[in-house]
Amino acid sequence: xxxxxxxxxxxxxxxxxxxxxxxxxxxxxxxxxxxxxxxxxxxxxxxxxxxxxxxxxxxxxxxxxxxxxxxxxxxxxxxxxxxxxxxxxxxxxxxxxxxxxxxxxxxxxxxxxxxxxxxxxxxxxxxxxxxxxxxxxxxxxxxxxxxxxxxxxxxxxxxxxxxxxxxxxx
Numbered sequence: 001x002x003x004x005x006x007x008x009x010x011x012x013x014x015x016x017x018x019x020x021x022x023x024x025x026x027x028x029x030x031x032x033x034x035x036x037x038x039x040x041x042x043x044x045x046x047x048x049x050x051x052x053x054x055x056x057x058x059x060x061x062x063x064x065x066x067x068x069x070x071x072x073x074x075x076x077x078x079x080x081x082x083x084x085x086x087x088x089x090x091x092x093x094x095x096x097x098x099x100x101x102x103x104x105x106x107x108x109x110x111x112x113x114x115x116x117x118x119x120x121x122x123x124x125x126x127x128x129x130x131x132x133x134x135x136x137x138x139x140x141x142x143x144x145x146x147x148x149x150x151x152x153x154x155x156x157x158x159x160x161x162x163x164x165x166x167x168x169x170x
Contacts, residue, residue, distance in 0.1 A: 031078065031079065031080065031081050031117075035078075035081075035117060036077075036078040036079060037078065038078070038117070039078035039079075039081065039114070039117055040076075040077055040078030041078075042113045042114065042115065043075065043078070043082055043110065043113045043114045043117070044075065044076040044077055044078045045113070046109055046110055046113035047075060047076050047090065047110065047113075048076055050090075050094050050106055050109070050110070051094065054094055054095075056093075056094065058072045058073060058076070061090065061093050061094065063093075064092070064093030064094075064096060065086075065089040065090050065092070065093035066089065067086070067089065067090075071086075075090075081114075081117050081118070081119050082110065082114045082117075082118055082119070083118070083119045083120070084111065084118060084119070084120045087107050087110040087111050087114070087118070088103075088107050088129070090106075090107075090110060091103045091104070091106035091107035091110060094106050100129070100132055101132055101135075101136070104129055104132040104133050104136065105136060107129075107133075108133060108136060
């Protein structure tokens with residue numbers, strides 16, 4: 001290693017090592033250019049639509065969700081990957097006077113829009129939300145239509161087993 005050359009740099013000239021000489025971790029939620037367009041057209045559009053239906057500004061959404069305005073802007077523009085807990089916080093802020101069922105429905109739409117780019121951040125199941133989520137999915141299955149947010153891996157295993165037992169596995 002050439003000591004006079006300094007630390008390795010990326011294409012923009014920023015150092016790519018930390019003080020200990022290890023590579024830097026990417027910022028949590030940072031997305032590559034290819035994912036950015038997809039997130040903007042799916043999650044960003046869904047969030048903007050939900051925000052528009054209740055005539056809420058980005059600042060009001062950020063305040064209601066206890067987030068920084070910059071985070072909300074980055075989520076809508078596709079510059080940041082959404083987390084499962086962020087989807088719930090956004091849903092609560094978008095439906096402050098709504099029922100739990102209304103909030104979970106918004107959360108399901110946001111999670112579905114994020115798709116596989118959603119970062120799961122919940123450390124323990126929220127059984128009441130899981131129950132409502134399962135009821136909404138079960139109602140969609142019973143009606144025979146496509147179910148938005150039907151992601152078994154994101155539901156608790158007992159809830160999935162119950163829905164599959166009652167309505168049959170897909």
